[in-house]
Amino acid sequence: MQENSSNRVSKVAFAFIMSLVFMLLFLSSTFFLTSKRNIPNTEKYQYDTALRGNIITKDNFTVASSKELYRAEIDLRSIDNGKLDLFLKLFQIYSGLDDVQMQEIKKRLNNASKGKNYNFILSQDINSKSASHLRELARKLYVQGFFKAFSNDSNRVETRGLSIIEHKEDRVYMAKDSLTPAIGYTRVVLDEESKIFKNIGVKGLEKFYDDCLMDTQNEKVQGLKDISGNIILNLNSVQKRKINGCNLYINIHLKLQKSIEKMISTQNEDLNATEIVAAVMESSTGKILSLASTRRYDPSNRGKDLSVLNTSAIEYGYEPGSVIKPFIFVTALRLGKLKLGEEINTNDGYYKLGRFTIQDSHKAKKMSSEEVLMYSSNIGMIQIARRLSNFEIISGLKIFHFADKSGIDLPYEQKGELPNSQRLRDIEKSVLSYGYGLKTTFIQLLAGYNVFNNGGVYISPNLAEKFYQNGKIKELKENIIEEKILSSEASKQMQNILIATVEKGTSKKAKTQGIIVGGKTGTARIAEKQGYNSGRYNASFFGFANDTHSKFTIGVLVRNPKKEYSYYSAQSALPVFKGVIDILIDEGFLIPNKM
Structure with a gap:
Protein backbone atom coordinates (compact mmCIF):
# COMPACT_ATOMS: atom_id res chain seq x y z
CA MET A 1 0.00 0.00 0.00
CA GLN A 2 2.82 2.32 0.96
CA GLU A 3 4.68 1.27 -2.20
CA ASN A 4 1.68 2.21 -4.44
CA SER A 5 1.40 5.60 -2.75
CA SER A 6 5.11 6.21 -3.34
CA ASN A 7 4.72 5.35 -7.04
CA ARG A 8 1.85 7.79 -7.41
CA VAL A 9 3.91 10.58 -5.87
CA SER A 10 6.78 9.79 -8.16
CA LYS A 11 4.53 9.90 -11.22
CA VAL A 12 2.98 13.20 -10.19
CA ALA A 13 6.40 14.65 -9.51
CA PHE A 14 7.63 13.45 -12.92
CA ALA A 15 4.59 14.91 -14.66
CA PHE A 16 5.10 18.21 -12.84
CA ILE A 17 8.78 18.33 -13.76
CA MET A 18 8.02 17.57 -17.44
CA SER A 19 5.31 20.25 -17.52
CA LEU A 20 7.76 22.71 -16.06
CA VAL A 21 10.37 21.76 -18.69
CA PHE A 22 7.85 22.23 -21.54
CA MET A 23 6.78 25.56 -20.06
CA LEU A 24 10.39 26.77 -19.92
CA LEU A 25 10.99 25.62 -23.50
CA PHE A 26 7.85 27.45 -24.68
CA LEU A 27 8.80 30.68 -22.89
CA SER A 28 12.37 30.58 -24.14
CA SER A 29 11.29 29.89 -27.73
CA THR A 30 8.71 32.69 -27.54
CA PHE A 31 11.37 35.10 -26.27
CA PHE A 32 13.74 33.94 -28.98
CA LEU A 33 11.18 34.41 -31.77
CA THR A 34 9.94 37.80 -30.58
CA SER A 35 13.28 39.32 -29.62
CA LYS A 36 15.21 41.51 -32.08
CA ARG A 37 17.59 39.29 -33.98
CA ASN A 38 19.80 39.67 -37.01
CA ILE A 39 17.40 37.89 -39.41
CA PRO A 40 16.01 38.91 -42.81
CA ASN A 41 13.14 41.38 -42.62
CA THR A 42 9.80 39.55 -42.91
CA GLU A 43 7.98 42.73 -43.95
CA LYS A 44 7.74 43.98 -47.52
CA TYR A 45 6.57 47.11 -49.32
CA GLN A 46 4.92 46.85 -52.72
CA TYR A 47 3.58 49.57 -55.02
CA ASP A 48 0.72 49.26 -57.49
CA THR A 49 1.33 52.03 -59.97
CA ALA A 50 -1.35 54.61 -60.57
CA LEU A 51 -1.60 55.32 -64.28
CA ARG A 52 -1.70 58.43 -66.44
CA GLY A 53 -5.21 59.15 -67.70
CA ASN A 54 -6.61 58.40 -71.15
CA ILE A 55 -7.31 60.85 -73.96
CA ILE A 56 -10.67 60.08 -75.59
CA THR A 57 -12.14 61.59 -78.77
CA LYS A 58 -15.67 62.90 -79.27
CA ASP A 59 -16.61 59.68 -81.09
CA ASN A 60 -15.35 57.64 -78.10
CA PHE A 61 -12.02 56.37 -79.41
CA THR A 62 -9.24 56.15 -76.84
CA VAL A 63 -6.24 57.65 -78.62
CA ALA A 64 -3.78 57.70 -75.72
CA SER A 65 -3.60 55.41 -72.69
CA SER A 66 -1.10 53.93 -70.27
CA LYS A 67 -0.26 50.39 -69.22
CA GLU A 68 2.09 48.77 -66.73
CA LEU A 69 5.26 47.08 -67.94
CA TYR A 70 7.04 44.52 -65.78
CA ARG A 71 10.50 43.02 -65.76
CA ALA A 72 11.35 39.43 -64.96
CA GLU A 73 14.65 38.81 -63.21
CA ILE A 74 16.37 35.94 -61.46
CA ASP A 75 19.50 35.35 -59.42
CA LEU A 76 21.60 32.96 -61.53
CA ARG A 77 22.79 31.19 -58.37
CA SER A 78 19.22 29.96 -57.81
CA ILE A 79 19.13 27.75 -60.90
CA ASP A 80 20.84 24.42 -61.28
CA ASN A 81 22.55 24.32 -64.69
CA GLY A 82 20.91 20.98 -65.31
CA LYS A 83 17.47 22.60 -64.97
CA LEU A 84 18.21 25.77 -66.93
CA ASP A 85 16.75 24.55 -70.24
CA LEU A 86 13.55 23.42 -68.48
CA PHE A 87 13.28 26.78 -66.75
CA LEU A 88 13.66 28.70 -70.01
CA LYS A 89 11.03 26.54 -71.72
CA LEU A 90 8.58 27.19 -68.88
CA PHE A 91 9.44 30.89 -68.92
CA GLN A 92 8.66 31.10 -72.65
CA ILE A 93 5.31 29.33 -72.23
CA TYR A 94 4.18 31.56 -69.37
CA SER A 95 5.57 34.83 -70.77
CA GLY A 96 4.42 34.36 -74.36
CA LEU A 97 7.79 35.43 -75.79
CA ASP A 98 8.63 34.20 -79.28
CA ASP A 99 11.65 32.13 -80.36
CA VAL A 100 13.65 35.16 -81.51
CA GLN A 101 13.25 36.84 -78.11
CA MET A 102 14.25 33.64 -76.31
CA GLN A 103 17.35 33.26 -78.48
CA GLU A 104 18.36 36.78 -77.45
CA ILE A 105 17.86 35.87 -73.75
CA LYS A 106 20.01 32.72 -74.13
CA LYS A 107 22.73 34.75 -75.82
CA ARG A 108 22.78 37.23 -72.96
CA LEU A 109 22.76 34.37 -70.44
CA ASN A 110 25.93 32.93 -71.94
CA ASN A 111 27.69 36.26 -71.56
CA ALA A 112 26.30 36.84 -68.05
CA SER A 113 27.53 33.46 -66.78
CA LYS A 114 31.09 34.63 -67.31
CA GLY A 115 30.70 37.65 -65.03
CA LYS A 116 30.13 38.21 -61.31
CA ASN A 117 26.77 39.98 -61.58
CA TYR A 118 24.29 37.28 -60.61
CA ASN A 119 21.09 39.32 -60.98
CA PHE A 120 19.89 38.65 -64.53
CA ILE A 121 17.00 40.45 -66.27
CA LEU A 122 15.18 38.02 -68.51
CA SER A 123 12.77 40.59 -70.02
CA GLN A 124 11.59 44.09 -69.11
CA ASP A 125 8.69 44.60 -71.52
CA ILE A 126 6.18 42.20 -70.00
CA ASN A 127 2.51 43.15 -69.95
CA SER A 128 0.27 42.75 -66.91
CA LYS A 129 -1.36 39.52 -68.17
CA SER A 130 1.96 37.77 -68.76
CA ALA A 131 3.26 39.15 -65.46
CA SER A 132 0.36 37.46 -63.66
CA HIS A 133 1.13 34.15 -65.38
CA LEU A 134 4.82 34.41 -64.51
CA ARG A 135 4.05 35.14 -60.85
CA GLU A 136 2.02 31.93 -60.76
CA LEU A 137 4.96 30.06 -62.33
CA ALA A 138 7.35 31.55 -59.75
CA ARG A 139 5.10 30.41 -56.89
CA LYS A 140 4.78 26.85 -58.24
CA LEU A 141 8.51 26.47 -58.82
CA TYR A 142 9.32 27.85 -55.35
CA VAL A 143 6.88 25.49 -53.59
CA GLN A 144 8.23 22.49 -55.50
CA GLY A 145 11.81 23.32 -54.49
CA PHE A 146 12.91 24.01 -58.05
CA PHE A 147 15.23 26.84 -57.01
CA LYS A 148 18.35 25.91 -55.06
CA ALA A 149 19.70 27.60 -51.96
CA PHE A 150 23.03 29.46 -52.02
CA SER A 151 25.24 31.51 -49.75
CA ASN A 152 24.93 35.23 -50.32
CA ASP A 153 27.63 37.86 -49.85
CA SER A 154 26.97 37.87 -46.08
CA ASN A 155 27.47 34.08 -45.95
CA ARG A 156 23.82 33.54 -45.21
CA VAL A 157 21.93 30.79 -46.93
CA GLU A 158 18.95 31.99 -48.98
CA THR A 159 16.80 30.97 -51.90
CA ARG A 160 15.75 33.48 -54.55
CA GLY A 161 13.19 32.53 -57.13
CA LEU A 162 11.87 34.25 -60.22
CA SER A 163 10.96 37.89 -59.45
CA ILE A 164 8.34 39.86 -61.41
CA ILE A 165 8.70 43.58 -60.76
CA GLU A 166 6.68 46.48 -62.11
CA HIS A 167 9.15 49.03 -63.43
CA LYS A 168 7.58 51.29 -66.07
CA GLU A 169 4.39 53.02 -67.18
CA ASP A 170 4.19 52.72 -70.96
CA ARG A 171 2.26 55.39 -72.93
CA VAL A 172 0.39 53.93 -75.88
CA TYR A 173 -0.97 55.90 -78.85
CA MET A 174 -3.52 53.69 -80.58
CA ALA A 175 -4.17 56.11 -83.46
CA LYS A 176 -0.44 56.09 -84.33
CA ASP A 177 0.39 59.38 -86.11
CA SER A 178 -3.19 60.64 -86.27
CA LEU A 179 -3.96 63.80 -84.25
CA THR A 180 -0.29 64.72 -84.21
CA PRO A 181 1.27 67.11 -83.54
CA ALA A 182 -1.69 68.48 -81.53
CA ILE A 183 -1.95 65.49 -79.19
CA GLY A 184 1.74 65.83 -78.31
CA TYR A 185 3.82 63.24 -76.50
CA THR A 186 5.41 62.37 -73.14
CA ARG A 187 8.79 61.43 -71.75
CA VAL A 188 9.61 59.06 -68.90
CA VAL A 189 11.01 60.12 -65.53
CA LEU A 190 11.83 58.05 -62.45
CA ASP A 191 9.33 58.27 -59.58
CA GLU A 192 11.54 58.49 -56.49
CA GLU A 193 9.06 56.85 -54.13
CA SER A 194 8.13 53.77 -56.13
CA LYS A 195 11.28 53.65 -58.33
CA ILE A 196 8.99 53.18 -61.32
CA PHE A 197 9.34 55.16 -64.55
CA LYS A 198 6.36 57.47 -65.12
CA ASN A 199 5.27 59.68 -68.05
CA ILE A 200 5.08 63.48 -68.05
CA GLY A 201 3.72 65.65 -70.88
CA VAL A 202 6.17 67.47 -73.15
CA LYS A 203 4.09 68.76 -76.08
CA GLY A 204 0.50 69.27 -77.19
CA LEU A 205 -2.50 68.23 -75.13
CA GLU A 206 -0.25 65.91 -73.11
CA LYS A 207 1.64 68.99 -71.89
CA PHE A 208 -1.25 71.44 -71.50
CA TYR A 209 -3.33 69.04 -69.39
CA ASP A 210 -0.38 67.34 -67.68
CA ASP A 211 -1.55 68.21 -64.14
CA CYS A 212 -4.90 66.55 -64.85
CA LEU A 213 -3.60 63.53 -66.78
CA MET A 214 -0.78 62.83 -64.32
CA ASP A 215 -1.59 60.18 -61.71
CA THR A 216 -1.96 61.51 -58.18
CA GLN A 217 -0.97 58.62 -55.92
CA ASN A 218 0.37 55.08 -56.23
CA GLU A 219 -1.15 52.31 -54.16
CA LYS A 220 1.20 51.26 -51.37
CA VAL A 221 0.83 47.79 -49.81
CA GLN A 222 2.76 46.69 -46.71
CA GLY A 223 2.74 43.34 -44.94
CA LEU A 224 4.47 40.10 -44.01
CA LYS A 225 5.92 37.90 -46.76
CA ASP A 226 4.91 34.32 -47.44
CA ILE A 227 7.45 31.67 -48.48
CA SER A 228 7.25 32.87 -52.09
CA GLY A 229 8.06 36.43 -51.15
CA ASN A 230 4.50 37.71 -51.78
CA ILE A 231 2.74 39.99 -49.31
CA ILE A 232 0.13 38.33 -47.08
CA LEU A 233 -2.89 40.59 -47.56
CA ASN A 234 -5.15 41.55 -44.65
CA LEU A 235 -7.29 44.51 -43.61
CA ASN A 236 -4.21 46.54 -42.67
CA SER A 237 -2.13 45.81 -45.77
CA VAL A 238 -3.08 48.79 -47.96
CA GLN A 239 -1.44 51.98 -46.73
CA LYS A 240 -2.38 54.23 -49.70
CA ARG A 241 -5.12 53.89 -52.29
CA LYS A 242 -4.34 54.30 -56.00
CA ILE A 243 -5.51 57.54 -57.66
CA ASN A 244 -5.16 57.50 -61.46
CA GLY A 245 -4.92 60.56 -63.70
CA CYS A 246 -8.07 62.02 -65.25
CA ASN A 247 -9.61 60.82 -68.49
CA LEU A 248 -9.56 63.76 -70.90
CA TYR A 249 -12.40 64.01 -73.43
CA ILE A 250 -11.61 66.10 -76.52
CA ASN A 251 -13.85 67.70 -79.16
CA ILE A 252 -12.02 66.12 -82.09
CA HIS A 253 -13.84 63.39 -84.02
CA TYR A 297 4.76 61.50 -86.42
CA ASP A 298 4.30 58.47 -84.20
CA PRO A 299 4.50 59.77 -80.58
CA SER A 300 5.89 56.40 -79.47
CA ASN A 301 8.68 56.43 -82.05
CA ARG A 302 9.68 60.02 -82.77
CA GLY A 303 12.21 60.77 -85.47
CA LYS A 304 15.24 63.05 -85.49
CA ASP A 305 13.47 66.00 -87.14
CA LEU A 306 12.47 67.94 -84.01
CA SER A 307 10.64 70.62 -86.04
CA VAL A 308 7.95 68.06 -86.89
CA LEU A 309 7.07 67.91 -83.19
CA ASN A 310 5.92 71.56 -83.20
CA THR A 311 2.27 72.45 -83.75
CA SER A 312 2.53 74.86 -86.68
CA LYS A 472 -16.88 63.22 -61.25
CA ILE A 473 -17.09 64.97 -64.63
CA LYS A 474 -15.84 68.53 -64.94
CA GLU A 475 -16.64 70.69 -67.97
CA LEU A 476 -13.69 72.73 -69.25
CA LYS A 477 -15.36 76.09 -69.79
CA GLU A 478 -13.73 78.50 -67.35
CA ASN A 479 -10.75 79.30 -69.61
CA ILE A 480 -12.76 79.85 -72.81
CA ILE A 481 -12.79 83.48 -73.94
Missing part, protein backbone atom coordinates in the same frame (compact mmCIF):
# COMPACT_ATOMS: atom_id res chain seq x y z
CA LEU A 254 -11.26 60.74 -84.92
CA LYS A 255 -13.08 59.54 -88.04
CA LEU A 256 -13.34 63.11 -89.37
CA GLN A 257 -9.73 63.78 -88.38
CA LYS A 258 -8.44 60.74 -90.24
CA SER A 259 -10.48 61.59 -93.35
CA ILE A 260 -9.07 65.12 -93.47
CA GLU A 261 -5.52 63.88 -92.78
CA LYS A 262 -5.80 61.42 -95.64
CA MET A 263 -7.17 64.11 -97.97
CA ILE A 264 -4.46 66.70 -97.24
CA SER A 265 -1.73 64.05 -97.54
CA THR A 266 -3.09 63.06 -100.95
CA GLN A 267 -3.26 66.72 -102.01
CA ASN A 268 0.31 67.23 -100.89
CA GLU A 269 1.57 64.46 -103.15
CA ASP A 270 0.73 66.89 -105.94
CA LEU A 271 1.50 70.23 -104.25
CA ASN A 272 4.77 69.09 -102.61
CA ALA A 273 4.42 71.67 -99.83
CA THR A 274 6.46 71.88 -96.64
CA GLU A 275 3.21 71.37 -94.76
CA ILE A 276 -0.55 71.62 -95.14
CA VAL A 277 -2.58 72.59 -92.07
CA ALA A 278 -6.38 72.33 -91.99
CA ALA A 279 -8.88 72.86 -89.19
CA VAL A 280 -12.63 72.71 -88.62
CA MET A 281 -14.20 74.66 -85.76
CA GLU A 282 -17.80 74.69 -84.61
CA SER A 283 -18.59 78.38 -84.98
CA SER A 284 -20.98 78.82 -82.05
CA THR A 285 -18.82 77.05 -79.45
CA GLY A 286 -15.22 77.29 -80.67
CA LYS A 287 -14.91 73.51 -80.44
CA ILE A 288 -12.15 72.19 -82.72
CA LEU A 289 -13.55 69.13 -84.49
CA SER A 290 -10.37 68.55 -86.50
CA LEU A 291 -6.86 70.02 -86.48
CA ALA A 292 -4.85 68.22 -89.14
CA SER A 293 -1.32 68.48 -90.51
CA THR A 294 0.70 66.62 -93.12
CA ARG A 295 3.73 66.80 -90.78
CA ARG A 296 2.73 63.94 -88.50
CA ALA A 313 -1.07 76.03 -86.20
CA ILE A 314 0.01 77.88 -83.03
CA GLU A 315 3.82 78.06 -83.20
CA TYR A 316 4.47 79.18 -86.79
CA GLY A 317 4.15 82.94 -87.32
CA TYR A 318 3.89 84.20 -90.89
CA GLU A 319 2.78 87.15 -93.00
CA PRO A 320 -0.78 86.20 -93.96
CA GLY A 321 -1.31 88.08 -97.23
CA SER A 322 -4.83 88.91 -98.40
CA VAL A 323 -6.66 86.93 -95.71
CA ILE A 324 -5.99 89.93 -93.43
CA LYS A 325 -8.05 92.28 -95.65
CA PRO A 326 -11.50 91.62 -94.12
CA PHE A 327 -10.27 92.75 -90.68
CA ILE A 328 -9.00 96.10 -91.97
CA PHE A 329 -12.08 96.46 -94.17
CA VAL A 330 -14.48 95.96 -91.23
CA THR A 331 -12.44 98.34 -89.07
CA ALA A 332 -13.02 101.13 -91.62
CA LEU A 333 -16.68 100.12 -91.87
CA ARG A 334 -17.12 100.09 -88.10
CA LEU A 335 -15.49 103.52 -87.65
CA GLY A 336 -17.60 105.10 -90.40
CA LYS A 337 -14.58 105.59 -92.67
CA LEU A 338 -16.12 103.34 -95.35
CA LYS A 339 -19.60 102.67 -96.70
CA LEU A 340 -20.93 99.66 -98.50
CA GLY A 341 -21.55 100.32 -102.17
CA GLU A 342 -19.31 103.35 -102.44
CA GLU A 343 -16.81 103.45 -105.28
CA ILE A 344 -13.09 103.01 -104.63
CA ASN A 345 -10.51 104.20 -107.15
CA THR A 346 -8.46 101.17 -108.22
CA ASN A 347 -6.45 103.02 -110.89
CA ASP A 348 -6.92 100.48 -113.72
CA GLY A 349 -5.12 97.85 -111.69
CA TYR A 350 -1.74 99.64 -111.47
CA TYR A 351 -0.39 101.71 -108.60
CA LYS A 352 3.06 103.15 -107.83
CA LEU A 353 4.05 102.46 -104.22
CA GLY A 354 7.51 103.83 -103.55
CA ARG A 355 9.86 102.15 -106.01
CA PHE A 356 7.43 99.29 -106.60
CA THR A 357 4.44 99.01 -108.90
CA ILE A 358 1.43 97.25 -107.38
CA GLN A 359 -0.73 95.30 -109.82
CA ASP A 360 -4.16 93.78 -109.29
CA SER A 361 -5.00 90.50 -111.00
CA HIS A 362 -8.55 91.82 -111.55
CA LYS A 363 -7.90 95.21 -113.17
CA ALA A 364 -10.54 97.94 -113.05
CA LYS A 365 -10.69 101.71 -112.95
CA LYS A 366 -13.10 101.65 -110.03
CA MET A 367 -14.67 99.04 -107.78
CA SER A 368 -17.39 99.08 -105.19
CA SER A 369 -16.13 98.65 -101.63
CA GLU A 370 -17.51 95.07 -101.61
CA GLU A 371 -15.75 94.27 -104.89
CA VAL A 372 -12.43 95.33 -103.38
CA LEU A 373 -12.71 92.25 -101.15
CA MET A 374 -14.49 90.03 -103.66
CA TYR A 375 -11.70 90.49 -106.22
CA SER A 376 -8.95 90.98 -103.62
CA SER A 377 -7.75 94.37 -104.88
CA ASN A 378 -4.50 95.42 -103.20
CA ILE A 379 -4.89 98.92 -104.68
CA GLY A 380 -8.39 99.27 -103.28
CA MET A 381 -7.20 98.16 -99.83
CA ILE A 382 -4.41 100.75 -99.90
CA GLN A 383 -7.05 103.44 -100.47
CA ILE A 384 -9.19 102.14 -97.61
CA ALA A 385 -6.22 101.84 -95.21
CA ARG A 386 -5.25 105.47 -95.87
CA ARG A 387 -8.58 106.57 -94.42
CA LEU A 388 -7.55 105.10 -91.08
CA SER A 389 -5.02 106.55 -88.67
CA ASN A 390 -2.11 104.39 -87.57
CA PHE A 391 -3.73 103.93 -84.17
CA GLU A 392 -7.09 102.97 -85.71
CA ILE A 393 -5.68 100.32 -88.04
CA ILE A 394 -3.52 98.66 -85.36
CA SER A 395 -6.26 98.87 -82.71
CA GLY A 396 -8.72 97.39 -85.21
CA LEU A 397 -6.49 94.34 -85.62
CA LYS A 398 -5.96 94.01 -81.87
CA ILE A 399 -9.72 93.83 -81.34
CA PHE A 400 -9.60 90.48 -83.19
CA HIS A 401 -6.82 89.32 -80.82
CA PHE A 402 -3.99 89.61 -83.32
CA ALA A 403 -0.66 89.98 -81.47
CA ASP A 404 -2.32 88.11 -78.61
CA LYS A 405 -2.84 84.47 -77.77
CA SER A 406 -6.08 83.01 -79.08
CA GLY A 407 -6.69 81.11 -75.84
CA ILE A 408 -6.54 77.64 -77.39
CA ASP A 409 -5.67 74.86 -74.93
CA LEU A 410 -2.23 74.05 -76.34
CA PRO A 411 1.17 75.03 -74.93
CA TYR A 412 3.77 77.27 -76.58
CA GLU A 413 1.24 79.36 -78.53
CA GLN A 414 2.89 82.34 -80.23
CA LYS A 415 1.35 85.81 -80.19
CA GLY A 416 2.42 86.99 -83.61
CA GLU A 417 3.52 90.58 -84.22
CA LEU A 418 1.94 93.92 -85.13
CA PRO A 419 3.93 97.05 -85.98
CA ASN A 420 4.12 99.94 -83.53
CA SER A 421 1.43 102.43 -84.55
CA GLN A 422 3.67 105.37 -83.56
CA ARG A 423 6.41 104.26 -85.96
CA LEU A 424 4.23 103.11 -88.84
CA ARG A 425 5.15 104.90 -92.05
CA ASP A 426 2.69 105.40 -94.92
CA ILE A 427 4.31 102.73 -97.12
CA GLU A 428 4.24 100.27 -94.22
CA LYS A 429 0.56 100.99 -93.60
CA SER A 430 -0.13 100.43 -97.30
CA VAL A 431 1.49 96.97 -97.41
CA LEU A 432 -0.12 96.14 -94.07
CA SER A 433 -3.53 96.55 -95.76
CA TYR A 434 -2.88 93.47 -97.90
CA GLY A 435 -1.10 91.31 -95.34
CA TYR A 436 2.59 92.24 -95.15
CA GLY A 437 4.54 93.80 -92.28
CA LEU A 438 2.78 91.78 -89.56
CA LYS A 439 2.88 88.19 -88.33
CA THR A 440 -0.10 86.07 -87.44
CA THR A 441 -0.65 82.41 -86.67
CA PHE A 442 -3.05 79.99 -88.30
CA ILE A 443 -5.16 79.70 -85.15
CA GLN A 444 -5.45 83.51 -84.77
CA LEU A 445 -6.85 83.76 -88.29
CA LEU A 446 -9.24 80.86 -87.69
CA ALA A 447 -10.59 82.51 -84.53
CA GLY A 448 -10.78 85.89 -86.30
CA TYR A 449 -12.80 84.59 -89.24
CA ASN A 450 -15.08 82.78 -86.82
CA VAL A 451 -16.31 86.19 -85.59
CA PHE A 452 -17.93 86.80 -88.99
CA ASN A 453 -19.81 83.48 -88.72
CA ASN A 454 -20.74 83.83 -85.05
CA GLY A 455 -22.73 87.07 -84.89
CA GLY A 456 -19.72 89.23 -83.99
CA VAL A 457 -18.71 87.14 -80.97
CA TYR A 458 -15.06 86.15 -80.51
CA ILE A 459 -14.68 82.73 -78.92
CA SER A 460 -11.37 81.04 -78.24
CA PRO A 461 -10.75 77.72 -80.03
CA ASN A 462 -10.84 74.75 -77.65
CA LEU A 463 -9.71 71.16 -78.11
CA ALA A 464 -10.79 69.58 -74.81
CA GLU A 465 -14.38 69.41 -73.61
CA LYS A 466 -14.28 67.81 -70.16
CA PHE A 467 -12.41 65.44 -67.89
CA TYR A 468 -13.47 62.57 -65.64
CA GLN A 469 -11.76 61.77 -62.32
CA ASN A 470 -12.79 60.19 -59.02
CA GLY A 471 -16.31 59.58 -60.28
CA GLU A 482 -16.18 84.69 -75.20
CA GLU A 483 -16.42 88.36 -76.14
CA LYS A 484 -18.71 90.46 -78.32
CA ILE A 485 -16.27 92.45 -80.47
CA LEU A 486 -18.37 93.29 -83.52
CA SER A 487 -21.98 94.33 -83.94
CA SER A 488 -24.35 91.73 -85.33
CA GLU A 489 -25.00 94.04 -88.28
CA ALA A 490 -21.30 94.43 -89.13
CA SER A 491 -20.63 90.69 -88.81
CA LYS A 492 -23.60 89.94 -91.08
CA GLN A 493 -22.33 92.45 -93.66
CA MET A 494 -18.90 90.80 -93.65
CA GLN A 495 -20.47 87.36 -93.85
CA ASN A 496 -22.43 88.41 -96.94
CA ILE A 497 -19.33 89.87 -98.62
CA LEU A 498 -17.38 86.65 -98.00
CA ILE A 499 -20.27 84.62 -99.42
CA ALA A 500 -20.27 86.89 -102.50
CA THR A 501 -16.48 86.30 -102.79
CA VAL A 502 -17.23 82.60 -103.26
CA GLU A 503 -20.30 83.11 -105.42
CA LYS A 504 -18.88 85.78 -107.78
CA GLY A 505 -15.31 86.65 -106.81
CA THR A 506 -11.92 84.98 -106.52
CA SER A 507 -13.06 81.91 -104.58
CA LYS A 508 -15.57 80.24 -106.91
CA LYS A 509 -13.87 76.84 -106.56
CA ALA A 510 -15.27 76.63 -103.01
CA LYS A 511 -18.90 76.74 -104.18
CA THR A 512 -20.89 73.76 -102.94
CA GLN A 513 -24.47 73.05 -103.97
CA GLY A 514 -26.91 73.43 -101.08
CA ILE A 515 -24.30 74.76 -98.61
CA ILE A 516 -23.68 78.41 -97.67
CA VAL A 517 -19.95 78.97 -98.21
CA GLY A 518 -17.92 82.15 -97.69
CA GLY A 519 -14.23 82.87 -97.45
CA LYS A 520 -11.11 84.64 -98.60
CA THR A 521 -7.89 83.61 -100.32
CA GLY A 522 -4.44 84.81 -99.32
CA THR A 523 -1.00 84.45 -100.89
CA ALA A 524 2.18 85.94 -99.42
CA ARG A 525 5.88 85.65 -100.09
CA ILE A 526 7.90 84.11 -97.28
CA ALA A 527 10.32 86.57 -95.69
CA GLU A 528 13.90 85.40 -95.16
CA LYS A 529 17.04 87.06 -93.83
CA GLN A 530 18.04 88.32 -97.26
CA GLY A 531 14.52 89.54 -98.03
CA TYR A 532 11.66 88.00 -100.00
CA ASN A 533 12.49 85.00 -102.14
CA SER A 534 10.21 84.99 -105.16
CA GLY A 535 10.11 81.20 -105.16
CA ARG A 536 8.71 80.69 -101.65
CA TYR A 537 5.08 81.44 -100.74
CA ASN A 538 2.42 80.64 -98.17
CA ALA A 539 -1.11 80.13 -99.50
CA SER A 540 -4.18 80.39 -97.24
CA PHE A 541 -7.92 80.15 -97.33
CA PHE A 542 -10.15 80.97 -94.36
CA GLY A 543 -13.92 80.96 -94.33
CA PHE A 544 -17.02 79.06 -93.30
CA ALA A 545 -19.54 76.45 -94.44
CA ASN A 546 -23.10 76.42 -93.09
CA ASP A 547 -26.28 74.45 -93.54
CA THR A 548 -29.70 74.94 -91.94
CA HIS A 549 -28.59 73.57 -88.55
CA SER A 550 -24.80 73.78 -88.36
CA LYS A 551 -22.09 76.40 -88.83
CA PHE A 552 -18.40 75.59 -89.22
CA THR A 553 -15.38 77.84 -89.58
CA ILE A 554 -12.63 76.29 -91.72
CA GLY A 555 -9.01 77.26 -92.23
CA VAL A 556 -6.31 75.99 -94.60
CA LEU A 557 -2.63 76.91 -94.79
CA VAL A 558 -0.32 75.52 -97.50
CA ARG A 559 3.28 76.28 -96.60
CA ASN A 560 5.66 76.76 -99.51
CA PRO A 561 4.06 74.56 -102.21
CA LYS A 562 6.68 73.68 -104.82
CA LYS A 563 4.44 72.64 -107.69
CA GLU A 564 4.51 75.23 -110.49
CA TYR A 565 1.90 78.00 -110.03
CA SER A 566 0.56 76.29 -106.92
CA TYR A 567 1.64 79.24 -104.76
CA TYR A 568 -1.59 80.92 -105.85
CA SER A 569 -4.10 80.20 -103.11
CA ALA A 570 -6.79 79.42 -105.69
CA GLN A 571 -4.59 76.56 -106.97
CA SER A 572 -3.62 75.09 -103.58
CA ALA A 573 -5.41 76.20 -100.40
CA LEU A 574 -8.81 76.64 -102.05
CA PRO A 575 -9.08 73.02 -103.37
CA VAL A 576 -8.09 71.75 -99.91
CA PHE A 577 -10.81 73.95 -98.36
CA LYS A 578 -13.33 72.47 -100.78
CA GLY A 579 -12.08 68.99 -99.91
CA VAL A 580 -12.81 69.67 -96.22
CA ILE A 581 -16.37 70.76 -97.05
CA ASP A 582 -16.92 67.59 -99.09
CA ILE A 583 -15.73 65.46 -96.17
CA LEU A 584 -18.03 67.30 -93.74
CA ILE A 585 -20.92 66.44 -96.06
CA ASP A 586 -19.82 62.80 -96.46
CA GLU A 587 -19.47 62.39 -92.68
CA GLY A 588 -22.90 63.94 -92.00
CA PHE A 589 -21.73 67.15 -90.34
CA LEU A 590 -23.25 69.23 -93.15
CA ILE A 591 -26.51 68.41 -94.93
CA PRO A 592 -26.98 70.22 -98.27
CA ASN A 593 -30.27 72.01 -98.76
CA LYS A 594 -32.21 70.39 -101.59
CA MET A 595 -33.29 73.06 -104.04
